[in-house]
Amino acid sequence: MATLVSPGVSVTVTNESYFIPVSASTVPLIFIATQAGKMQPNGITPAAGTLEHSVVRTVTSLAQSMQLYGVPFFRNDTSGNEFHGDARNEYGLLALNNALGALNRAYVVRANIDLSDDAETFISLGVPAVVAVPALAAGSVGNGFVSNTVASDSRVKPQTITITFTTPSTFSVTGSLSGYIGAGNIGTPFSSTIVNFLVNIGTTAFAAGDKFTFQLAYAASAGGGNVGDGKVLNLAADSLAVPETFTVTFTSPTAFTVAGTVSGPAGAGVINSPFDNNRLNFTIVPGTTAFVAGDEFTVTVSSVTVTNPLGANDAAKRVAITTALQAEINSNTEVRSPLYEFNLILCPGYPEVVDELLALSVAVKEEAFVIADTPPNKTPDQVAQWALTSERFSSESAAYYYPWALMSNLDGRNVLGAPSGVALRTIAFSDNAGYVWTPPAGVARGLVTGVSKMGYFTGEAGTATTFIEANLNDGQRDNLYEYDKNLNPITFFPGRGMLVWGQKTSAPAASALDRINVVRLVMYLRRSLRKGALPFVFEPNDKITRDNLKAAADSILNDILVKRGLSDYASYCDESNNYGDRIDRNELWLDVAIKPVKAAEFIYIPIRVTTTDATI
Numbered sequence: 001m002a003t004l005v006s007p008g009v010s011v012t013v014t015n016e017s018y019f020i021p022v023s024a025s026t027v028p029l030i031f032i033a034t035q036a037g038k039m040q041p042n043g044i045t046p047a048a049g050t051l052e053h054s055v056v057r058t059v060t061s062l063a064q065s066m067q068l069y070g071v072p073f074f075r076n077d078t079s080g081n082e083f084h085g086d087a088r089n090e091y092g093l094l095a096l097n098n099a100l101g102a103l104n105r106a107y108v109v110r111a112n113i114d115l116s117d118d119a120e121t122f123i124s125l126g127v128p129a130v131v132a133v134p135a136l137a138a139g140s141v142g143n144g145f146v147s148n149t150v151a152s153d154s155r156v157k158p159q160t161i162t163i164t165f166t167t168p169s170t171f172s173v174t175g176s177l178s179g180y181i182g183a184g185n186i187g188t189p190f191s192s193t194i195v196n197f198l199v200n201i202g203t204t205a206f207a208a209g210d211k212f213t214f215q216l217a218y219a220a221s222a223g224g225g226n227v228g229d230g231k232v233l234n235l236a237a238d239s240l241a242v243p244e245t246f247t248v249t250f251t252s253p254t255a256f257t258v259a260g261t262v263s264g265p266a267g268a269g270v271i272n273s274p275f276d277n278n279r280l281n282f283t284i285v286p287g288t289t290a291f292v293a294g295d296e297f298t299v300t301v302s303s304v305t306v307t308n309p310l311g312a313n314d315a316a317k318r319v320a321i322t323t324a325l326q327a328e329i330n331s332n333t334e335v336r337s338p339l340y341e342f343n344l345i346l347c348p349g350y351p352e353v354v355d356e357l358l359a360l361s362v363a364v365k366e367e368a369f370v371i372a373d374t375p376p377n378k379t380p381d382q383v384a385q386w387a388l389t390s391e392r393f394s395s396e397s398a399a400y401y402y403p404w405a406l407m408s409n410l411d412g413r414n415v416l417g418a419p420s421g422v423a424l425r426t427i428a429f430s431d432n433a434g435y436v437w438t439p440p441a442g443v444a445r446g447l448v449t450g451v452s453k454m455g456y457f458t459g460e461a462g463t464a465t466t467f468i469e470a471n472l473n474d475g476q477r478d479n480l481y482e483y484d485k486n487l488n489p490i491t492f493f494p495g496r497g498m499l500v501w502g503q504k505t506s507a508p509a510a511s512a513l514d515r516i517n518v519v520r521l522v523m524y525l526r527r528s529l530r531k532g533a534l535p536f537v538f539e540p541n542d543k544i545t546r547d548n549l550k551a552a553a554d555s556i557l558n559d560i561l562v563k564r565g566l567s568d569y570a571s572y573c574d575e576s577n578n579y580g581d582r583i584d585r586n587e588l589w590l591d592v593a594i595k596p597v598k599a600a601e602f603i604y605i606p607i608r609v610t611t612t613d614a615t616i
Helices: 062-069 091-099 314-331 351-363 380-386 419-433 474-481 516-536 543-562 580-584
Strands: 028-034 056-059 106-114 144-146 159-167 175-180 184-190 195-201 211-216 225-227 230-232 244-252 256-263 271-275 280-284 298-306 344-346 369-373 398-402 404-408 414-417 453-458 466-469 487-493 497-500 566-572 591-596
Touching: 028 091, 028 314, 056 062, 062 091, 062 106, 091 106, 091 414, 091 419, 106 314, 314 351, 344 351, 344 419, 351 369, 351 398, 369 419, 369 516, 380 474, 398 419, 404 419, 414 419, 419 487, 419 497, 453 487, 474 487, 516 543, 516 591, 543 566, 543 591
Parallel strands: 028 106, 028 344, 159 256, 344 369, 369 398, 398 487
Antiparallel strands: 056 106, 144 280, 159 244, 175 211, 184 195, 195 230, 211 244, 225 230, 256 298, 271 280, 404 414, 404 453, 453 466, 487 497, 566 591
């Protein structure tokens, strides 16, 4: 209190009205992997989140998710067969979008990995060959056709392709043309109307909006007509018939590079030049005026290379992706700062990183619960056996769900999504209907939305695979839920819909902490009591401070008691636990004992049948 020098009044205020402000009950932290350099759904604006990594983004709506990360990319082939379970599918982004229907906020971190990838490697050939003159194959790529590349595959990176061939021409013209690839022809005049070049673009392999560059180094013709892809006018009187080199350079969205030559003359029609066993075809369209019908083209390929940045097969790719995700989870210091308060952690699609997620939970004072996945290609019996192996990490701070879900992506395709994403949306729905300490399962709060079927895939990951629906029966659910497997089933109940039918953690021992609602209650209490006690740090360690701290704690505990999270509690903050030695060490102790409300998971209804004369 201020000291008065002359007569007067000094008034001081002691604040004893501390309380914990209300915060969102469901705030997840989601680690994701995506392709780099994606576009927003408009196909023009870059998706900023795919140009960065290790940045914590706060996502509050589906529109913001699409602006940051675009549409979740899931692989399929040209026939529309889905690559269910492919390591490069964007499971985390799909889970985020699905959960945003029940959430108002999520923190998202993209790992330093690019899921864009190619699948094959071509070796240097260097052997000239005279080519035939077949019809142009479907699915041309600029001047070339790649027979074994998925047409809509956006994994591939732009590369420069150069084709050089000799024409019976005498003059040289320099210039360039750039534009966007689409259906039809693109023409640009060089030197007034003397030279026009037409680029014939196929629409199967290139998407409208892709850029290309066309450069003309030398071009000529002994008369009007077409020279390769170039149309030359008004040169019929040209008598200096000296062969010159004609070079076409364009940028392709395919991740291969080609260096080689095509030499002529050539006849009329379309010529397919096969590279590496018809795997890569380039098309030259000659004219009939400057060339004589029946002339041949000779094609020499010096090298064709397709890179595999993630690995040669799905297993290798999965290792590369999970390594990047593990590094992100382990090294990201921003998510460990007090700036972000989240209470759920997940990395959809990758069960391999659960141990890193658990370590992060410990780092944030065990105030965040881990939602974990099971493998996507296991039957109910197989996944129950998997739960007993070292691949499944046991902890009271993590829960596993099974099976995986067939859900609709933003592009309308039905793709295989991770069960952790399904559980996240259901937990958010449960928290909205109740509290963090109410079990997120059952008919009242375990409803699954945004999912058409539950199941697993069969086949070789990284290729077209088959989805197998798995409606779990009583025996299968028992097998998954029993100790020490502790897997939470998601299944369909006629007349009720798709439901989460379990709420066990993967705790290694049976206790109150082997249930999700109890663990999340304890985590909520950890955070609430920690924040509630902060105003008392550096206060005098006396009875007044101890009584005020106890009152603040009792306020929190009583609120949970009223809301059916506790059946009873007790708190102690007096001389019995704040004796001389503790006070001398500048310590203040508050002991709390709680009786969590347990869920009624197993209901028994004995029925007694009596005789007519028996008294009931």
